[in-house]
Amino acid sequence: MFRLLVEKELREIIGTTKFAVTFGVCSVLILLAFYVGARNFQVSQAEYEAARAANIKQMEGLTEWTRIDHRIFLPPQPLATLVSGISNDIGRTTEMRTQGELRSENSRFNEDPIFAVFRFLDLEFIFSIVLSLFAILFAYDAINGEKERGTLRLSFANAVPRDKYILGKLVGAFLALAAPLLIPILVGCLMLPALGIPMNSGDWGRLAMVILSGYLYLGVFLTLSVFISALTEKSSTSFLLLLVVWIFAVLIIPRTAVLVAGRAVEVPSIDQVNYEKNRFMAQLWQEDREKMQSYSEDNPRSEDGDMQAWMEGFRKFMDELGTAREEKRREFGGRLNEDRRNREIVQQRLALGIARLSPTSVFSLASTDLAGTSLDLKQRYADAANLYQQTYAQFIREKTGQSGGFMITMRTGNEDEKPPEPIDPYEMPAFEFQEPSSNILVNEALLDVGLLMLFNIVFFIGAFVAFLRYDVR
């Protein structure tokens, strides 16, 4: 009987015009998302390679390491093609320095602001907005619609257990919505290697989990729709209620969460922090200028003295001064950054905690975690850049004998001397951004995948209990 009920539900939904429209729209959107995502990745990859090559090229011909203008770049992530997350919002280029704080710039949205207005059409968007609405359209009248048609009375005039009936409805509705989506998703997956997206086994596994999370997310709206349909008498009422719930889940709760957290936990702006840092640096410079003045007075340069030796002494003095200043700056800046970061973490936790009331937020968090494009991407890139800065500083120190920052280059000699050899930029350590392992990313997503399951279970139980008490007359 259960199979019969599932079959009926499937056939009833598949036979409708709304199903044909849904299937058509979803197929086009999903395939478009895969294609556009893959093309974007290709473009981003080409831009990334070109930027790296240009970075090396502009160093060619230089003869001094102190003069290089080195930049590092965040490589595009394969799964960002389907779940862009914050990958388009964060700066992908970082000017590398041996000292000082690193800043990332040139985000995709910064370069192409039009995309910031309308965002990208990716798989997460399609699931979050389009498919969730379709899930409601498929199931808003699951129970009360049957009552309105008189088929509920007719069905229960037979020896039909209610639990089997509701289970059949839920499974049938889920299959009717989920099965056809598999076709465009599978075609899209086949397109990825064909379009040159370098997917490894970990990426495929995580993509499978993104799709699973998407289905769980659809399950939330399906079970919720059946639940509300079993609580209301008229299908028009349940549709209206579900629309309100959808608006809250998709639009209101995530935004409100950020607003509430922003009010509750104050985080100083980057400008404020930078202002404090600049003020401190200005103070340090003032102190150092005085020390430099004292150095000149204490170590006067005699007319007939050894200029080379004096300069060497001055360079050493400046180097020590620079190192001490950098240490103070690092300590002060680090303290401010840490304080800001701690507040930011509290604010984010609060925002995400509230946002998780909405299944849409939960799905977004799960999918971006899995794709490696969550909020953590920014920090991971910053950490990788800071780590690279140390390697880079060490390399420059080895090459120049100076610790960086305020570097002095003195050259003495005569015209017969051989011109200096150009530097070899390829000697420089390469910046490699390592995405965390799939295990780590999956672990990060587990909480939200679990929450999606919980939503499903709660609404399923709700629908089940409501239907057991439902007046079928």
Added chain:
Amino acid sequence: MEPSTHMPEPTGKPLLEAIDLTKRYEDGTLGLDHVSFSVAPGQVYAMLGGNGAGKTTTINLFLNFIEPTEGEARVAGIVTHKEPLQAKEKLAYVSENVLLYPNFTALQNLDFFARLGGKTNYTKDDYRRVLLRVGLQEEAHNRRLRGYSKGMRQKCGIAIAILKDAPAILLDEPTSGLDPKAAFEFIHLLESLREEGKAILMSTHDIFRAKEVADIVGIMNEGHLVMQRSHEDLVGEDLEKLYVEFMAGYMEEVA
């Protein structure tokens, strides 16, 4: 109030029995008050009465859509609120104004409900035969029901009940939506079902059809069975007049 009763001798063990059947709703409304009657195999019992008389409540109690406050509804001796699934295996039901599944064809609707009723070995030809028997033209069999008239859907509903081949049939305003010709054909259909030995309980507003086909006519008013007469007793009687008299008499008694 005891109903005025002149009943034929039962022809077999009753398949449908209402025993002191009472239903008081949660808001205190009395839907049915100690109603008792029985329908034997090969009998048609017609319940007459206005809106709110208790006809549909009685049918709902037989279907266990609601539970009785007192008394029992029995189908083939099975108490419906105690063993509802077993009782429903013995019941077929035709509802008033059923829309069925509008995106299914008549054959698909029949197939689903037949299998839901436990009949898994029917063929399309069986479905076609029953549809023709209830008067649905062959050209309509493969059409989706969304284009059907009310009468055509009602015929489908009747076909579904016939396919279940249950010993007892409940009909809730079965001629509602049928044109006079279809209603006439339906009466013949009822007669043939009676000949097959089905016990039929029918609620209707149609006094003329009730007198024509019913072996027993019960008149209900405000949850009470105020009159019960056999077909033989009604021969030569003006049922419409009786109906009005009993309704008026009941109203006076209540007053």
